Amino acid sequence: MPYTTFEIPEKYTYQTGFLSNLETEAIPGALPVGQNSPQKCPYGLYAEKISGTAFTAPRWENQQTWVYRIIPSASHATFAPVVSTDNGLETKLNYVPDQLRWDPFDLNIDVDWIHGLNMVAGAGDPALKNGVAYYIYGATRSMADNTAYYDADGDMLIVPQEGTLDIQTEMGRLLVRPNEICVLPRGIRYRVDLVDEHPIRGYALEIYNGHFQLPELGPIGSNCLANARDFQIPVAAYSRDTKSNWLVYNKFRGQLFQASQTHTPFDVVAWEGRYYPYKYDLGRFNTIGTISYDHPDPSLNTVLTATTNAHPGTAIADFVIFPPRWLVAEDTFRPPSYHRNCMSEFMGLIQGSYIAKEGGKGGFQAAGASLHNCMSSHGPDRAAFDKASNEELAPVKVGLGSMAFMFESCYMVGITDWGLTKCAKRQPGYSEESWGALQDQFCPPPEHNS
Ligand SMILES: O=C(O)Cc1cc(O)ccc1O
Ligand SMILES: [Fe+2]
Numbered sequence: 001m002p003y004t005t006f007e008i009p010e011k012y013t014y015q016t017g018f019l020s021n022l023e024t025e026a027i028p029g030a031l032p033v034g035q036n037s038p039q040k041c042p043y044g045l046y047a048e049k050i051s052g053t054a055f056t057a058p059r060w061e062n063q064q065t066w067v068y069r070i071i072p073s074a075s076h077a078t079f080a081p082v083v084s085t086d087n088g089l090e091t092k093l094n095y096v097p098d099q100l101r102w103d104p105f106d107l108n109i110d111v112d113w114i115h116g117l118n119m120v121a122g123a124g125d126p127a128l129k130n131g132v133a134y135y136i137y138g139a140t141r142s143m144a145d146n147t148a149y150y151d152a153d154g155d156m157l158i159v160p161q162e163g164t165l166d167i168q169t170e171m172g173r174l175l176v177r178p179n180e181i182c183v184l185p186r187g188i189r190y191r192v193d194l195v196d197e198h199p200i201r202g203y204a205l206e207i208y209n210g211h212f213q214l215p216e217l218g219p220i221g222s223n224c225l226a227n228a229r230d231f232q233i234p235v236a237a238y239s240r241d242t243k244s245n246w247l248v249y250n251k252f253r254g255q256l257f258q259a260s261q262t263h264t265p266f267d268v269v270a271w272e273g274r275y276y277p278y279k280y281d282l283g284r285f286n287t288i289g290t291i292s293y294d295h296p297d298p299s300l301n302t303v304l305t306a307t308t309n310a311h312p313g314t315a316i317a318d319f320v321i322f323p324p325r326w327l328v329a330e331d332t333f334r335p336p337s338y339h340r341n342c343m344s345e346f347m348g349l350i351q352g353s354y355i356a357k358e359g360g361k362g363g364f365q366a367a368g369a370s371l372h373n374c375m376s377s378h379g380p381d382r383a384a385f386d387k388a389s390n391e392e393l394a395p396v397k398v399g400l401g402s403m404a405f406m407f408e409s410c411y412m413v414g415i416t417d418w419g420l421t422k423c424a425k426r427q428p429g430y431s432e433e434s435w436g437a438l439q440d441q442f443c444p445p446p447e448h449n450s
Contacts, residue, residue: 005179005283012173014232018214018278019063024172024236025270036066036272045269046072052185052211052275063185063211065273067170070240073189076248076261084256088118088135091254093414099378100415101430104367105423107162107201109138113192114149114249114256117204120419121346121371123411126153126208126253132317132409134346135204136369136423142193148265149249150189154206157183157304157319159405161350161367163200166193170268171276172234178202178350179403181319182279183212183304189248189265190277201367203348205407207317212304215318220288226303230284233276238269282350282403287325293332298322298406314410315343322354322404328395335388338379344413345372345406352402356380357434362427364404370430374412381434 015022025031030045032038037047045068052063102120109116116139124131133154143149158165158181165176169190176182184190194200214226241264248265250257280303288300304319327334335356349366353359357370358381364370372378380388420426427433 003283003286005281006177010175012175013235015235016229016232018228018231019274020228021272021274022233022276023270023272026236026238027269030068030236030270031272032068041068043269045069048072050187050273050275052187061211063273063275065171065271065275067268068270070238070267070269071242071263073265075263076259079250079252079257079259082249082256082258088115088418089251089254089256090119090416090418092417093122094417094420095412095414096420097373097376099370099372099376099431099434100419101364101370101427102368102419102423102425103362103427104365105136105201105369105425106138107199107367108140110140112139112141112143113137113200114143114147115139116200118418118423119416120369120423121413121415122206123409123413124208129209131208132407132411132413133206133208134407134413135206136202137204138199138201139192139194140197140199143191144247146244146246146264147249148189148191148246150187150251151184151206152187152250152252153254154208155183155185155211155306157181157205157207157212158202159204159348159350160200160202161348162202163198164195165200166195167191167277168193168266169234169277170265171271172237174232174234174277174279176279179283180279180281181303182277184277185211185275188277203369203405205317205319207306209308209316210306212306212319215299215302215305224286224288225301226280226285231278231280233278236268236270238267239264240267282321282323285321285323287323289325289327290329290332293329295329295332295334295336298336298408308410311410315408316410318406318408320406320408322399322402322406324397324399324402326395326397330393332393333388334391334393335380335384338377340375340377341372342374343408343410344374345378345408346370346413347404347406350403350405352399352404354402354404355398356384358383362433368425371413371415379435382437385438
Protein backbone atom coordinates (compact mmCIF):
# COMPACT_ATOMS: atom_id res chain seq x y z
CA MET A 1 0.00 0.00 0.00
CA PRO A 2 2.08 2.98 -1.18
CA TYR A 3 -0.13 5.73 0.13
CA THR A 4 -0.61 5.18 3.80
CA THR A 5 1.52 6.43 6.62
CA PHE A 6 1.13 3.52 9.01
CA GLU A 7 1.54 -0.13 8.23
CA ILE A 8 1.73 -1.48 11.78
CA PRO A 9 -1.72 -2.12 13.25
CA GLU A 10 -2.24 0.06 16.25
CA LYS A 11 -3.61 -0.81 19.65
CA TYR A 12 -7.12 0.54 19.16
CA THR A 13 -9.84 -0.73 16.89
CA TYR A 14 -12.13 1.54 14.90
CA GLN A 15 -15.28 1.67 12.86
CA THR A 16 -15.03 3.40 9.51
CA GLY A 17 -16.96 5.81 7.32
CA PHE A 18 -17.69 9.51 7.18
CA LEU A 19 -20.95 10.70 8.68
CA SER A 20 -22.29 7.15 8.65
CA ASN A 21 -24.89 6.37 11.29
CA LEU A 22 -22.94 3.98 13.50
CA GLU A 23 -23.80 1.70 16.41
CA THR A 24 -21.36 0.30 18.94
CA GLU A 25 -21.69 -1.47 22.25
CA ALA A 26 -18.96 -2.51 24.67
CA ILE A 27 -21.34 -5.07 26.20
CA PRO A 28 -23.64 -7.00 23.85
CA GLY A 29 -27.21 -5.90 24.39
CA ALA A 30 -26.36 -2.48 25.89
CA LEU A 31 -27.91 -0.64 22.95
CA PRO A 32 -31.73 -0.58 23.01
CA VAL A 33 -33.20 -2.40 20.03
CA GLY A 34 -35.49 -0.48 17.71
CA GLN A 35 -35.86 2.61 19.88
CA ASN A 36 -33.74 5.26 21.61
CA SER A 37 -35.49 5.79 24.88
CA PRO A 38 -37.07 2.68 26.40
CA GLN A 39 -38.78 3.03 29.77
CA LYS A 40 -35.80 1.26 31.27
CA CYS A 41 -32.54 1.08 29.31
CA PRO A 42 -30.60 -2.21 29.17
CA TYR A 43 -28.45 -2.97 32.22
CA GLY A 44 -29.69 0.07 34.13
CA LEU A 45 -27.94 2.55 31.84
CA TYR A 46 -29.15 6.12 31.33
CA ALA A 47 -30.01 7.33 27.84
CA GLU A 48 -28.59 10.76 26.89
CA LYS A 49 -28.90 12.46 23.54
CA ILE A 50 -26.16 14.76 22.22
CA SER A 51 -27.32 17.02 19.40
CA GLY A 52 -24.66 18.36 17.07
CA THR A 53 -27.15 20.26 14.89
CA ALA A 54 -30.55 21.86 15.40
CA PHE A 55 -33.25 19.20 15.72
CA THR A 56 -34.76 20.39 12.48
CA ALA A 57 -31.55 20.69 10.46
CA PRO A 58 -31.91 19.09 7.01
CA ARG A 59 -31.36 15.36 7.03
CA TRP A 60 -28.05 15.49 5.14
CA GLU A 61 -26.46 17.64 7.81
CA ASN A 62 -28.40 16.47 10.85
CA GLN A 63 -26.04 15.02 13.45
CA GLN A 64 -26.90 13.51 16.79
CA THR A 65 -25.78 10.62 18.95
CA TRP A 66 -27.56 8.69 21.67
CA VAL A 67 -25.24 7.52 24.42
CA TYR A 68 -26.08 4.90 27.07
CA ARG A 69 -24.11 5.66 30.16
CA ILE A 70 -23.69 4.81 33.82
CA ILE A 71 -24.38 8.34 35.14
CA PRO A 72 -25.83 11.23 33.07
CA SER A 73 -23.36 14.02 32.30
CA ALA A 74 -25.76 16.50 33.95
CA SER A 75 -24.64 15.24 37.34
CA HIS A 76 -21.90 17.74 38.22
CA ALA A 77 -21.27 20.69 40.56
CA THR A 78 -21.45 24.34 39.45
CA PHE A 79 -18.97 25.52 36.83
CA ALA A 80 -16.46 28.08 38.07
CA PRO A 81 -14.26 30.23 35.82
CA VAL A 82 -10.62 29.23 35.85
CA VAL A 83 -8.90 32.49 36.60
CA SER A 84 -5.57 32.53 34.85
CA THR A 85 -3.66 35.31 33.21
CA ASP A 86 -2.04 32.98 30.77
CA ASN A 87 -4.32 30.25 29.53
CA GLY A 88 -3.60 30.85 25.85
CA LEU A 89 -7.27 31.52 25.03
CA GLU A 90 -7.06 35.17 24.10
CA THR A 91 -10.01 36.93 22.61
CA LYS A 92 -8.27 40.20 21.71
CA LEU A 93 -7.36 40.17 18.03
CA ASN A 94 -5.01 42.47 16.11
CA TYR A 95 -5.68 42.95 12.42
CA VAL A 96 -2.44 43.09 10.43
CA PRO A 97 -2.25 43.08 6.62
CA ASP A 98 1.42 42.05 6.48
CA GLN A 99 2.53 38.59 5.49
CA LEU A 100 3.49 36.81 8.71
CA ARG A 101 5.68 33.82 9.37
CA TRP A 102 6.74 32.05 12.54
CA ASP A 103 9.79 29.94 13.43
CA PRO A 104 9.10 26.46 14.82
CA PHE A 105 7.08 26.68 18.00
CA ASP A 106 8.53 25.32 21.24
CA LEU A 107 8.34 21.63 21.91
CA ASN A 108 9.01 21.40 25.59
CA ILE A 109 6.40 23.40 27.40
CA ASP A 110 5.71 22.03 30.85
CA VAL A 111 1.91 21.96 30.66
CA ASP A 112 -0.88 19.59 29.68
CA TRP A 113 -3.25 19.72 26.68
CA ILE A 114 -5.68 22.17 28.27
CA HIS A 115 -3.01 24.66 29.21
CA GLY A 116 -0.89 24.05 26.13
CA LEU A 117 -3.38 25.41 23.62
CA ASN A 118 -2.36 28.86 22.40
CA MET A 119 -4.62 30.77 20.11
CA VAL A 120 -2.52 32.37 17.39
CA ALA A 121 -5.22 33.87 15.17
CA GLY A 122 -8.95 33.85 14.66
CA ALA A 123 -12.12 35.60 13.64
CA GLY A 124 -15.69 35.90 14.81
CA ASP A 125 -17.51 34.96 17.94
CA PRO A 126 -18.42 31.54 19.31
CA ALA A 127 -21.51 33.03 20.93
CA LEU A 128 -22.89 33.77 17.47
CA LYS A 129 -21.54 30.47 16.15
CA ASN A 130 -19.65 32.32 13.51
CA GLY A 131 -15.88 32.23 13.11
CA VAL A 132 -12.68 30.26 13.39
CA ALA A 133 -9.69 30.04 15.69
CA TYR A 134 -6.22 28.70 14.97
CA TYR A 135 -4.10 27.26 17.75
CA ILE A 136 -0.58 26.09 18.31
CA TYR A 137 -0.39 23.46 21.01
CA GLY A 138 2.52 22.06 22.94
CA ALA A 139 2.57 19.91 26.06
CA THR A 140 4.94 17.67 27.97
CA ARG A 141 2.40 16.23 30.36
CA SER A 142 -0.64 14.05 30.10
CA MET A 143 -3.75 15.67 31.52
CA ALA A 144 -3.95 15.13 35.27
CA ASP A 145 -5.66 11.95 36.42
CA ASN A 146 -9.43 12.28 36.67
CA THR A 147 -9.67 15.34 34.47
CA ALA A 148 -11.61 15.76 31.23
CA TYR A 149 -12.17 18.62 28.82
CA TYR A 150 -14.76 19.77 26.36
CA ASP A 151 -15.07 22.69 24.00
CA ALA A 152 -18.51 24.29 23.79
CA ASP A 153 -17.25 26.81 21.22
CA GLY A 154 -16.64 24.65 18.21
CA ASP A 155 -15.34 21.54 16.53
CA MET A 156 -11.60 21.14 16.84
CA LEU A 157 -9.51 19.67 14.03
CA ILE A 158 -6.14 18.66 15.47
CA VAL A 159 -2.99 18.36 13.32
CA PRO A 160 -0.19 16.73 15.34
CA GLN A 161 3.30 17.72 14.25
CA GLU A 162 5.28 15.92 16.96
CA GLY A 163 4.28 13.23 19.45
CA THR A 164 1.24 11.00 19.65
CA LEU A 165 -2.04 11.97 21.27
CA ASP A 166 -3.78 9.17 23.12
CA ILE A 167 -7.28 10.56 23.29
CA GLN A 168 -9.98 9.09 25.49
CA THR A 169 -13.41 10.32 24.46
CA GLU A 170 -16.94 9.60 25.57
CA MET A 171 -17.35 7.56 22.38
CA GLY A 172 -14.13 5.56 22.81
CA ARG A 173 -10.40 5.90 22.21
CA LEU A 174 -8.39 7.43 19.37
CA LEU A 175 -4.63 7.30 18.90
CA VAL A 176 -3.56 10.23 16.74
CA ARG A 177 -0.01 10.40 15.39
CA PRO A 178 1.81 12.98 13.24
CA ASN A 179 0.52 12.75 9.66
CA GLU A 180 -2.90 11.84 11.05
CA ILE A 181 -5.56 14.34 12.02
CA CYS A 182 -8.60 14.06 14.22
CA VAL A 183 -11.78 16.04 14.75
CA LEU A 184 -13.35 16.43 18.17
CA PRO A 185 -16.87 17.81 17.79
CA ARG A 186 -18.15 20.51 20.07
CA GLY A 187 -19.27 19.35 23.48
CA ILE A 188 -17.75 15.88 23.44
CA ARG A 189 -15.78 15.17 26.62
CA TYR A 190 -12.24 13.97 26.11
CA ARG A 191 -8.81 13.81 27.70
CA VAL A 192 -5.38 13.77 26.11
CA ASP A 193 -2.54 11.56 27.32
CA LEU A 194 0.99 11.51 25.98
CA VAL A 195 2.53 8.24 24.83
CA ASP A 196 5.73 7.24 26.66
CA GLU A 197 5.90 10.81 27.97
CA HIS A 198 6.94 12.01 24.52
CA PRO A 199 6.11 15.74 24.24
CA ILE A 200 3.43 16.77 21.80
CA ARG A 201 3.30 19.77 19.47
CA GLY A 202 0.99 20.70 16.64
CA TYR A 203 -1.75 22.87 15.22
CA ALA A 204 -5.50 23.01 15.68
CA LEU A 205 -8.35 24.59 13.75
CA GLU A 206 -11.56 25.37 15.60
CA ILE A 207 -14.74 26.18 13.70
CA TYR A 208 -17.50 28.00 15.53
CA ASN A 209 -20.15 27.26 12.89
CA GLY A 210 -21.37 23.89 11.72
CA HIS A 211 -19.25 20.84 11.15
CA PHE A 212 -16.68 19.56 8.70
CA GLN A 213 -17.81 17.81 5.54
CA LEU A 214 -16.03 16.08 2.73
CA PRO A 215 -15.73 18.48 -0.21
CA GLU A 216 -17.98 17.95 -3.22
CA LEU A 217 -16.10 16.07 -5.93
CA GLY A 218 -17.92 17.54 -8.93
CA PRO A 219 -16.55 16.17 -12.20
CA ILE A 220 -13.83 14.24 -10.33
CA GLY A 221 -16.52 11.63 -9.66
CA SER A 222 -17.33 9.53 -6.66
CA ASN A 223 -13.82 8.72 -5.43
CA CYS A 224 -10.52 10.49 -4.73
CA LEU A 225 -9.25 13.14 -2.34
CA ALA A 226 -10.19 11.87 1.13
CA ASN A 227 -12.33 8.76 0.72
CA ALA A 228 -15.11 8.23 3.27
CA ARG A 229 -13.94 4.69 4.06
CA ASP A 230 -10.63 5.94 5.45
CA PHE A 231 -12.10 7.90 8.36
CA GLN A 232 -11.83 6.01 11.63
CA ILE A 233 -14.26 6.30 14.50
CA PRO A 234 -13.85 4.85 17.99
CA VAL A 235 -15.79 1.89 19.29
CA ALA A 236 -17.54 2.19 22.64
CA ALA A 237 -15.15 1.69 25.58
CA TYR A 238 -16.21 2.57 29.10
CA SER A 239 -14.88 2.63 32.59
CA ARG A 240 -16.92 2.45 35.77
CA ASP A 241 -15.97 4.92 38.45
CA THR A 242 -18.61 6.42 40.67
CA LYS A 243 -16.35 6.75 43.68
CA SER A 244 -13.65 9.28 42.85
CA ASN A 245 -13.76 12.99 42.12
CA TRP A 246 -13.42 14.19 38.55
CA LEU A 247 -12.82 17.66 37.21
CA VAL A 248 -14.40 18.59 33.90
CA TYR A 249 -12.93 21.62 32.11
CA ASN A 250 -14.99 23.49 29.56
CA LYS A 251 -14.04 26.18 27.08
CA PHE A 252 -17.14 28.34 26.82
CA ARG A 253 -16.87 31.46 24.68
CA GLY A 254 -13.12 31.44 24.99
CA GLN A 255 -13.21 31.28 28.78
CA LEU A 256 -12.05 28.22 30.67
CA PHE A 257 -14.44 26.84 33.33
CA GLN A 258 -14.24 23.84 35.59
CA ALA A 259 -16.77 21.74 37.47
CA SER A 260 -16.31 18.74 39.72
CA GLN A 261 -18.31 15.54 39.63
CA THR A 262 -18.18 12.24 41.41
CA HIS A 263 -18.12 9.95 38.40
CA THR A 264 -16.06 9.46 35.27
CA PRO A 265 -17.33 11.14 32.09
CA PHE A 266 -16.01 8.11 30.17
CA ASP A 267 -18.79 5.75 31.17
CA VAL A 268 -20.61 5.32 27.85
CA VAL A 269 -21.26 1.61 27.37
CA ALA A 270 -22.98 1.91 24.00
CA TRP A 271 -23.84 4.63 21.48
CA GLU A 272 -25.62 5.13 18.21
CA GLY A 273 -25.64 8.07 15.80
CA ARG A 274 -23.48 10.24 13.59
CA TYR A 275 -22.10 12.84 15.96
CA TYR A 276 -18.71 11.52 17.01
CA PRO A 277 -14.96 12.14 16.96
CA TYR A 278 -12.94 10.66 14.12
CA LYS A 279 -9.44 10.48 12.74
CA TYR A 280 -7.83 10.24 9.30
CA ASP A 281 -4.39 9.27 7.99
CA LEU A 282 -3.22 12.00 5.59
CA GLY A 283 -1.14 9.37 3.82
CA ARG A 284 -4.40 7.93 2.48
CA PHE A 285 -5.23 11.12 0.59
CA ASN A 286 -5.73 10.44 -3.11
CA THR A 287 -4.15 13.52 -4.63
CA ILE A 288 -5.40 14.87 -7.95
CA GLY A 289 -3.42 17.24 -10.14
CA THR A 290 -2.79 18.38 -13.65
CA ILE A 291 -1.56 15.84 -16.19
CA SER A 292 -1.28 18.49 -18.88
CA TYR A 293 -0.35 22.08 -17.98
CA ASP A 294 -0.80 24.86 -15.41
CA HIS A 295 -1.26 24.80 -11.67
CA PRO A 296 -4.74 23.93 -10.37
CA ASP A 297 -6.14 25.79 -7.39
CA PRO A 298 -5.29 24.28 -4.00
CA SER A 299 -8.98 23.54 -3.44
CA LEU A 300 -8.14 20.34 -5.28
CA ASN A 301 -6.25 19.29 -2.16
CA THR A 302 -9.11 19.80 0.30
CA VAL A 303 -9.41 17.08 2.91
CA LEU A 304 -12.31 18.58 4.86
CA THR A 305 -14.38 21.70 4.50
CA ALA A 306 -16.74 23.67 6.68
CA THR A 307 -19.01 25.68 4.45
CA THR A 308 -21.14 28.73 4.80
CA ASN A 309 -24.63 27.74 3.78
CA ALA A 310 -25.20 31.30 2.61
CA HIS A 311 -22.57 31.14 -0.12
CA PRO A 312 -22.09 27.74 -1.71
CA GLY A 313 -18.40 27.09 -2.36
CA THR A 314 -17.22 29.64 0.19
CA ALA A 315 -15.70 27.92 3.20
CA ILE A 316 -15.42 29.29 6.68
CA ALA A 317 -12.52 26.86 6.77
CA ASP A 318 -10.99 24.39 4.38
CA PHE A 319 -8.34 21.98 5.58
CA VAL A 320 -6.01 21.54 2.59
CA ILE A 321 -2.85 19.42 2.34
CA PHE A 322 0.20 19.28 0.05
CA PRO A 323 1.28 15.64 0.20
CA PRO A 324 3.98 13.83 -1.77
CA ARG A 325 2.79 13.79 -5.39
CA TRP A 326 3.93 13.65 -9.00
CA LEU A 327 4.33 16.86 -10.96
CA VAL A 328 4.18 16.33 -14.69
CA ALA A 329 2.92 19.69 -15.97
CA GLU A 330 4.48 20.75 -19.25
CA ASP A 331 5.57 24.33 -20.03
CA THR A 332 4.37 25.32 -16.61
CA PHE A 333 5.61 27.27 -13.63
CA ARG A 334 4.91 24.44 -11.23
CA PRO A 335 4.65 26.08 -7.77
CA PRO A 336 1.72 28.40 -7.02
CA SER A 337 2.14 31.70 -8.84
CA TYR A 338 2.10 35.11 -7.15
CA HIS A 339 -1.38 35.78 -5.94
CA ARG A 340 -3.77 37.67 -3.71
CA ASN A 341 -6.73 35.87 -2.24
CA CYS A 342 -9.95 37.17 -0.72
CA MET A 343 -9.64 34.14 1.57
CA SER A 344 -7.00 34.09 4.30
CA GLU A 345 -4.35 31.37 4.23
CA PHE A 346 -2.75 29.99 7.39
CA MET A 347 -0.09 27.37 6.64
CA GLY A 348 1.81 24.87 8.72
CA LEU A 349 4.36 22.17 7.99
CA ILE A 350 4.22 18.76 9.66
CA GLN A 351 7.45 17.54 8.11
CA GLY A 352 9.79 18.16 5.18
CA SER A 353 9.58 21.30 3.06
CA TYR A 354 7.09 23.22 0.93
CA ILE A 355 7.35 23.84 -2.80
CA ALA A 356 6.91 27.63 -2.75
CA LYS A 357 9.28 28.44 0.10
CA GLU A 358 12.88 27.82 0.96
CA GLY A 359 13.24 25.61 3.98
CA GLY A 360 16.12 25.91 6.43
CA LYS A 361 16.69 28.27 9.30
CA GLY A 362 14.67 31.42 9.02
CA GLY A 363 12.46 29.93 6.30
CA PHE A 364 9.21 27.96 6.35
CA GLN A 365 10.15 25.10 8.63
CA ALA A 366 8.39 22.09 10.13
CA ALA A 367 6.52 23.17 13.27
CA GLY A 368 6.50 26.78 12.05
CA ALA A 369 3.62 28.62 10.38
CA SER A 370 2.69 31.43 8.03
CA LEU A 371 -0.34 33.64 7.53
CA HIS A 372 -1.28 35.45 4.34
CA ASN A 373 -4.39 37.33 5.26
CA CYS A 374 -7.27 38.45 3.08
CA MET A 375 -5.78 40.14 -0.05
CA SER A 376 -2.21 40.05 1.27
CA SER A 377 0.12 39.40 -1.68
CA HIS A 378 2.34 36.35 -1.58
CA GLY A 379 3.78 33.51 -3.63
CA PRO A 380 7.11 31.81 -4.23
CA ASP A 381 10.14 33.39 -2.65
CA ARG A 382 13.04 34.44 -4.84
CA ALA A 383 14.85 31.09 -4.62
CA ALA A 384 11.71 29.09 -5.41
CA PHE A 385 10.91 31.41 -8.32
CA ASP A 386 14.37 31.08 -9.83
CA LYS A 387 14.37 27.32 -9.45
CA ALA A 388 10.89 26.78 -10.88
CA SER A 389 11.47 29.16 -13.81
CA ASN A 390 14.57 27.30 -14.92
CA GLU A 391 14.11 23.67 -13.92
CA GLU A 392 13.87 20.91 -16.46
CA LEU A 393 10.22 19.91 -16.63
CA ALA A 394 10.63 16.17 -16.35
CA PRO A 395 8.02 14.23 -14.37
CA VAL A 396 9.16 14.55 -10.78
CA LYS A 397 7.87 13.38 -7.46
CA VAL A 398 7.79 16.30 -5.05
CA GLY A 399 7.19 16.57 -1.37
CA LEU A 400 8.80 13.25 -0.54
CA GLY A 401 8.61 12.87 3.23
CA SER A 402 6.77 16.20 3.41
CA MET A 403 3.35 17.32 4.52
CA ALA A 404 2.43 20.98 4.39
CA PHE A 405 -1.13 22.07 5.06
CA MET A 406 -3.34 25.13 4.95
CA PHE A 407 -6.33 26.38 6.90
CA GLU A 408 -8.09 28.57 4.36
CA SER A 409 -10.91 30.78 5.55
CA CYS A 410 -13.27 33.33 4.07
CA TYR A 411 -12.75 35.44 7.22
CA MET A 412 -10.18 38.15 7.63
CA VAL A 413 -8.31 36.75 10.62
CA GLY A 414 -6.87 38.71 13.52
CA ILE A 415 -3.68 37.78 15.35
CA THR A 416 -3.57 37.37 19.10
CA ASP A 417 -0.95 39.13 21.21
CA TRP A 418 0.53 35.68 21.71
CA GLY A 419 0.91 35.26 17.95
CA LEU A 420 2.29 38.75 17.39
CA THR A 421 4.74 39.01 20.23
CA LYS A 422 4.42 36.73 23.25
CA CYS A 423 5.33 33.52 21.45
CA ALA A 424 8.58 35.22 20.33
CA LYS A 425 8.63 33.18 17.11
CA ARG A 426 7.62 35.75 14.54
CA GLN A 427 10.15 36.26 11.77
CA PRO A 428 10.50 40.03 11.41
CA GLY A 429 12.11 39.95 7.97
CA TYR A 430 9.77 37.46 6.32
CA SER A 431 8.31 39.70 3.63
CA GLU A 432 11.52 41.47 2.69
CA GLU A 433 13.56 38.26 2.60
CA SER A 434 11.01 36.42 0.46
CA TRP A 435 10.05 38.99 -2.11
CA GLY A 436 12.33 42.00 -1.61
CA ALA A 437 14.98 40.56 -3.91
CA LEU A 438 12.74 39.94 -6.91
CA GLN A 439 14.30 41.62 -9.91
CA ASP A 440 12.79 43.58 -12.76
CA GLN A 441 13.21 41.04 -15.55
CA PHE A 442 10.86 42.78 -17.98
CA CYS A 443 12.23 42.33 -21.45
CA PRO A 444 9.83 43.90 -23.97
CA PRO A 445 10.38 43.86 -27.71
CA PRO A 446 12.83 46.62 -28.80
CA GLU A 447 10.12 48.95 -30.12
CA HIS A 448 8.70 49.14 -26.57
CA ASN A 449 12.07 49.56 -24.92
CA SER A 450 12.24 53.07 -23.57
O1 LIG B 1 0.09 30.37 -0.97
C1 LIG B 1 0.28 29.16 -0.93
O2 LIG B 1 1.41 28.66 -1.00
C2 LIG B 1 -0.90 28.19 -0.87
C3 LIG B 1 -1.38 27.91 -2.24
C4 LIG B 1 -1.00 26.76 -2.87
C5 LIG B 1 -1.37 26.52 -4.17
O3 LIG B 1 -0.99 25.38 -4.76
C6 LIG B 1 -2.11 27.46 -4.86
C7 LIG B 1 -2.52 28.63 -4.23
C8 LIG B 1 -2.15 28.85 -2.91
O4 LIG B 1 -2.55 29.94 -2.26
FE1 LIG C 1 -1.59 31.39 -1.24
